[in-house]
Amino acid sequence: MPWRHWLPRLARTSNFRLVLLYSGLFTVSVLVLMVMMLWWGSAYVIQQTDEMVSDELGDVQAAAAKPGAGGLRGVIQDFARQASVRDRYLLEGPSGQVLAGNMPHIPPVTGTMTWYPTSSIFNFWPLASGVRGAGIRTAGGDFLFVGRSTLALNEMRATVARAFLSVIGASLLLAVTGGLVMTVGSLRRVEEIGRTGQEIVATDLSRRVAVRGTGDEFDRLALSLNAMLDRIQALMEGLNQVSSDIAHDLRTPLTRLRQRLELAHRHEGDPAALRQALEQAIGNVDAILETFAALLRIAQIESQSPGIAFTRLDVSALLEDLVEFYTPLAEEYGHSLAGAIEPGLFAGGDAELLTQAFSNLIENAIRHGRPGAVTMSARRRGDAICVEIADPGPGIPEAFRDKVFQRFYRLEQSRTTPGTGLGLSLVAAVALMHGADVTFAEHGGGFMVRVQLPRGG
Amino acid sequence: MNYPGGGMRILLIEDEPETAAYIAAGLQEAGHEVVHAADGRGGLLQASSESWDLLIVDRMLPGLDGLGLVRVLRGCGIAIPVLFLTTMGGVGDRVSGLRAGGDDYLVKPFAFSELEARVEALGRRSSTLTTDTVLRAGDLEMDLLARSVSRGGRVLELQRQEFRLLEYLLRNTGQVVTRTMLLENVWGYHFDPRTNVVESHISRLREKIGGDLVHTVRGAGYCVRASDTAFGA
Ligand SMILES: Nc1ncnc2c1ncn2[C@@H]1O[C@H](COP(=O)(O)OP(=O)(O)O)[C@@H](O)[C@H]1O
Ligand SMILES: [Mg+2]
Numbered sequence: 001m002p003w004r005h006w007l008p009r010l011a012r013t014s015n016f017r018l019v020l021l022y023s024g025l026f027t028v029s030v031l032v033l034m035v036m037m038l039w040w041g042s043a044y045v046i047q048q049t050d051e052m053v054s055d056e057l058g059d060v061q062a063a064a065a066k067p068g069a070g071g072l073r074g075v076i077q078d079f080a081r082q083a084s085v086r087d088r089y090l091l092e093g094p095s096g097q098v099l100a101g102n103m104p105h106i107p108p109v110t111g112t113m114t115w116y117p118t119s120s121i122f123n124f125w126p127l128a129s130g131v132r133g134a135g136i137r138t139a140g141g142d143f144l145f146v147g148r149s150t151l152a153l154n155e156m157r158a159t160v161a162r163a164f165l166s167v168i169g170a171s172l173l174l175a176v177t178g179g180l181v182m183t184v185g186s187l188r189r190v191e192e193i194g195r196t197g198q199e200i201v202a203t204d205l206s207r208r209v210a211v212r213g214t215g216d217e218f219d220r221l222a223l224s225l226n227a228m229l230d231r232i233q234a235l236m237e238g239l240n241q242v243s244s245d246i247a248h249d250l251r252t253p254l255t256r257l258r259q260r261l262e263l264a265h266r267h268e269g270d271p272a273a274l275r276q277a278l279e280q281a282i283g284n285v286d287a288i289l290e291t292f293a294a295l296l297r298i299a300q301i302e303s304q305s306p307g308i309a310f311t312r313l314d315v316s317a318l319l320e321d322l323v324e325f326y327t328p329l330a331e332e333y334g335h336s337l338a339g340a341i342e343p344g345l346f347a348g349g350d351a352e353l354l355t356q357a358f359s360n361l362i363e364n365a366i367r368h369g370r371p372g373a374v375t376m377s378a379r380r381r382g383d384a385i386c387v388e389i390a391d392p393g394p395g396i397p398e399a400f401r402d403k404v405f406q407r408f409y410r411l412e413q414s415r416t417t418p419g420t421g422l423g424l425s426l427v428a429a430v431a432l433m434h435g436a437d438v439t440f441a442e443h444g445g446g447f448m449v450r451v452q453l454p455r456g457g
Numbered sequence: 458m459n460y461p462g463g464g465m466r467i468l469l470i471e472d473e474p475e476t477a478a479y480i481a482a483g484l485q486e487a488g489h490e491v492v493h494a495a496d497g498r499g500g501l502l503q504a505s506s507e508s509w510d511l512l513i514v515d516r517m518l519p520g521l522d523g524l525g526l527v528r529v530l531r532g533c534g535i536a537i538p539v540l541f542l543t544t545m546g547g548v549g550d551r552v553s554g555l556r557a558g559g560d561d562y563l564v565k566p567f568a569f570s571e572l573e574a575r576v577e578a579l580g581r582r583s584s585t586l587t588t589d590t591v592l593r594a595g596d597l598e599m600d601l602l603a604r605s606v607s608r609g610g611r612v613l614e615l616q617r618q619e620f621r622l623l624e625y626l627l628r629n630t631g632q633v634v635t636r637t638m639l640l641e642n643v644w645g646y647h648f649d650p651r652t653n654v655v656e657s658h659i660s661r662l663r664e665k666i667g668g669d670l671v672h673t674v675r676g677a678g679y680c681v682r683a684s685d686t687a688f689g690a
Contacts, residue, residue: 321644328658329657352647359650363654418651419651
């Protein structure tokens with residue numbers, strides 16, 4: 001990839017801006033640290049110098065006081081001769097003439113001070129070399145000054161500054177190159193994801209974002225994007241499926257309706273036949289409307305936010321009532337219906353929808369099962385209420401257990417029994433809304449539907 | 458008013474002209490007087506300024522919607538029975554309708570017999586609220602206090618739901634009650650079972666009390682009629 005192409009985009013990435021921001025902050029803080037170190041270091045060195053100078057001043061006076069030392073003038077000449085490169089001594093007469101020492105004339109100011117050989121604004125420059133010392137007036141009116149060159153101080157300052165500046169330089173270099181490399185890497189991943197997204201928009205929904213397996217944030221992003229795409233694809237396919245199913249499912253009764261009406265039309269002369277044909281036609285329309293109502297209801301349940309109409313429900317009572325309600329019907333079908341329901345089971349839920357869902361399950365057991373014993377049991381199981389509806393079989397074969405929840409799906413063997421194939425779809429929608437789990441299982445030679453409903457509420 | 462005996466005076470508030478015409482024609486055929494209002498505000502005005510036996514109110518109306526209309530009426534202390542008409546698939550519609558002060562609701566599209574049965578039931582409720590503790594049909598007697606049923610002096614053993622079913626039928630003696638009315642009023646269920654579970658309850662009941670009391674009205678529902686009893690006795 002040519003740099004001309006990459007650089008402007010790099011500079012715009014949030015990643016790179018972050019790197020620059022952090023580098024700037026780092027530089028500023030290191031600079032502040034440096035200034036503070038210079039300040040305190042200098043203050044320390046100056047204080048040391050001042051102490052030494054005042055000792056030296058004492059020494060000079062003590063030496064001058066000794067008999068035969070040749071007075072202050074002789075002592076200074078002596079000291080100046082033996083002085084190291086940094087030591088400075090000066091004795092000036094009252095009129096400012098230099099009497100002895102290794103320094104030129106300076107203004108006779110008493111107390112500690114720093115003197116610079118050239119007076120200019122550059123004296124404020126930390127590396128300007130001068131003399132730090134202390135001056136006093138002697139009893140004879142002379143000016144005595146003892147000092148040290150600030151060379152050492154300046155060297156210390158220069159060393160500290162050099163060290164800090166090289167640290168700043170090195171880390172800036174590291175940060176910027178590191179940031180660039182990292183940014184290029186992530187920019188590449190992002191562009192890759194973006195490109196896949198555009199391809200998905202443009203061509204097919206089955207494409208997925210590449211996952212590298214490193215488990216980094218891009219992988220996680222890719223994984224959740226892929227999960228989202230899976231869901232969208234499933235929804236799209238479901239939608240397609242549903243609309244073609246609806247079309248298909250309604251074609252049969254509508255065709256039948258059309259035939260009836262045509263027949264009625266032909267039998268216009270025969271009132272009895274006409275009446276019968278019309279009655280049948282109304283029956284057909286009712287069946288179609290019923291299908292629509294069921295579809296609408298499922299769609300409404302699916303679009304409702306869970307918990308909105310929830311109240312605390314006595315699930316045990318609800319189930320007992322249902323068992324009693326369906327007993328005559330079960331017996332008509334040659335079954336026996338029995339309940340084994342633990343009392344006092346409570347859950348938060350929508351009574352109307354739960355009743356309808358469980359009623360669908362009981363009706364399925366009655367209509368799709370062989371004659372025999374149908375039982376509905378309910379008991380506490382951990383944090384859930386476990387409701388089981390068992391029938392004598394033949395049940396739903398493993399391979400179809402996912403499919404029966406789809407709208408309109410009916411097993412081959414059930415095509416002749418009345419029904420719309422929407423019962424379990426409603427059960428699934430109600431279960432989802434209640435956070436419940438619906439599973440199928442074999443059960444003592446028969447079949448069983450298990451609903452696990454979260455307790456409490 | 459003069460009901461039962463003559464027809465009811467019914468105000469129909471419905472914006473769809475076809476539905477309104479269908480309902481009005483059917484109810485007029487059944488002997489009721491029907492006045493039609495096509496929007497919420499006009500309906501409210503008419504409902505509050507004249508006297509009616511029953512209001513039939515569409516939930517969705519231009520101007521002022523059905524819920525708001527009934528809320529205002531109830532707020533003014535007008536207690537005319539109200540039957541709401543709602544559209545298919547409204548899961549929470551019934552509850553909100555009843556909460557606003559409706560007495561019954563019916564989901565569109567409906568069989569006319571369903572509407573008719575509910576109109577009759579609501580009309581009767583306002584005129585003949587029975588406070589009797591014993592319900593009778595022919596030689597069948599139901600004692601609501603002792604919770605016992607006997608026919609021709611012979612005590613019949615009824616289960617809880619059978620008792621409630623018979624009680625509801627007897628309270629509406631001479632009236633057609635539909636399957637959904639039974640589901641709603643006897644069991645409190647507001648969904649349509651996909652099986653003829655109500656029919657099997659009825660045939661069970663017939664086995665216990667004899668088959669000559671509860672009659673099936675084709676395409677509509679059931680009706681208690683004792684051969685030797687007059688209407689409303
Ligand atoms: N208890 C059961 N035993 C056997 N098959 C069943 C049972 N419950 C459901 N099924 C199968 O699942 C299909 C879908 O069920 P459902 O959605 O309730 O629709 P419907 O009952 O109207 O056919 C049924 O047609 C039937 O084939
Ligand atoms: Mg309307």
